[in-house]
Amino acid sequence: MYLTRHLCADGPRWAVDNRLLPADVTLAGLLQRPQASLADFLRELPAGPAPAGTLMAPVEAASEVWAAGVTYLRSREAREAESAVKDVYARVYEAERPELFWKAIGWRVVGHQMPIRVRDDSRWNVPEPELTLVVNAGLQIVGYCVGNDVSSRDIEGANPLYLPQAKVYDGACALGPGILLSSVDRLRDLPIRMTVTRAECVVFEGETATSQMKRSFEELVGFLGKELALPQGAFLLTGTGIVPPPEFSMQPGDRVCITIGALTLENEVDRQPRLPEP
Numbered sequence: 001m002y003l004t005r006h007l008c009a010d011g012p013r014w015a016v017d018n019r020l021l022p023a024d025v026t027l028a029g030l031l032q033r034p035q036a037s038l039a040d041f042l043r044e045l046p047a048g049p050a051p052a053g054t055l056m057a058p059v060e061a062a063s064e065v066w067a068a069g070v071t072y073l074r075s076r077e078a079r080e081a082e083s084a085v086k087d088v089y090a091r092v093y094e095a096e097r098p099e100l101f102w103k104a105i106g107w108r109v110v111g112h113q114m115p116i117r118v119r120d121d122s123r124w125n126v127p128e129p130e131l132t133l134v135v136n137a138g139l140q141i142v143g144y145c146v147g148n149d150v151s152s153r154d155i156e157g158a159n160p161l162y163l164p165q166a167k168v169y170d171g172a173c174a175l176g177p178g179i180l181l182s183s184v185d186r187l188r189d190l191p192i193r194m195t196v197t198r199a200e201c202v203v204f205e206g207e208t209a210t211s212q213m214k215r216s217f218e219e220l221v222g223f224l225g226k227e228l229a230l231p232q233g234a235f236l237l238t239g240t241g242i243v244p245p246p247e248f249s250m251q252p253g254d255r256v257c258i259t260i261g262a263l264t265l266e267n268e269v270d271r272q273p274r275l276p277e278p
Contacts, residue, residue: 001039003027003143004178005060005111008053012060019047027060031233035140039181057111058145058179064234065109065173067130067149068220069099071213071239088160098215098223101163103149103237104173115270117171118250122152125250128240129194129258131187131210133217134179136233139225141217143181146258146265147237148174150250175235176265184217190261194242197255204248208241210260 004015005027014021022045033041059065070093092099110116118125132147150173156166189211196204217238224236250256254269 001042001181002178003030003042003058003181004051005056005058006051006053007056008051012056013051013053015051016042016045016047018050020049020051021045021047027058027063028232031134031136031142032231033136034138035136035142038136038142055112055177057106057109057114057175058177059106059109059175059235060232061105061107062232063106063109064230064232065102065104065106065175065237066224066234067101067103067147067167067237068215068239069101071098071215071220072208072241073212073214093214098220100220100224101167103167108170108173110171110174110267112174112177112265112267114174114267115171115272116148116150116174116256116267117169117270117272118150118252119152119155119169120271122155122166123249124154124157124246125150125152126244126248127194127196127250127256127258129192129242129260130237130240131190131192131260132175133187133221133236133238134233135221135224135230135236137231139221139230141184141187141221142233143179144187144260144263145175145179145235146177146260146263147235148256148258148265148267149237149240150174171270174265174267177263180261180263187217187261191259192242193259195257196244196248196250197257198251198253203254204244206242206244210238212241213238 128149
């Protein structure tokens, strides 16, 4: 089953398999249900016509978006290369405890075909394609969407304590196009592909698979919820295994296309912040 959110004449509405759900259905409410009964609950809801409104990011204003880092060997190597404090990343890659950090509140998240940004005070900005887990209030994985953890590598490379500034700013988190409900086992070997085009020419492309992750999805979610209540559920970006070379940096006008499994998220790069509708 496939959940999408749309800006309709009467406000944001959720849809399942391209049929509008009742106006009072919220993602927060859906993510309070057990994973085993979620699909059956959605099937029993009265479904309306196909949505005619603009596709939105598959989040709500208060949705929490978290991220994991250094979960692929390629990410560890790249972060060591860029950093003045190289051993930090080697140690976290091998450590029992993963790197987890706050990425965005829901109202800051942009969706499919919405602009992402590069920072004005950074010279080295990259897209990071990441499988994004959708987690319910009981810490069960109910599905996934595509995530782009836009990052300023020179800011983080100067000092790991600058991570929030390198990762958290307007236009730095894109999720979409919708949420594909799925068992966690179907997510363990999904292909991940990313292409960046500039003036209709491909300037970077790369691919990996979720099977290349060092850590399991359950491990990451378990640590996220170890001392943290998530009453409305959460989105968890699971790290990137595709890293452009040091000479590459995104520029305004670039288009970033990320495909993970059956879902594709595409965004154009801009310099001006344009926040989505709440």
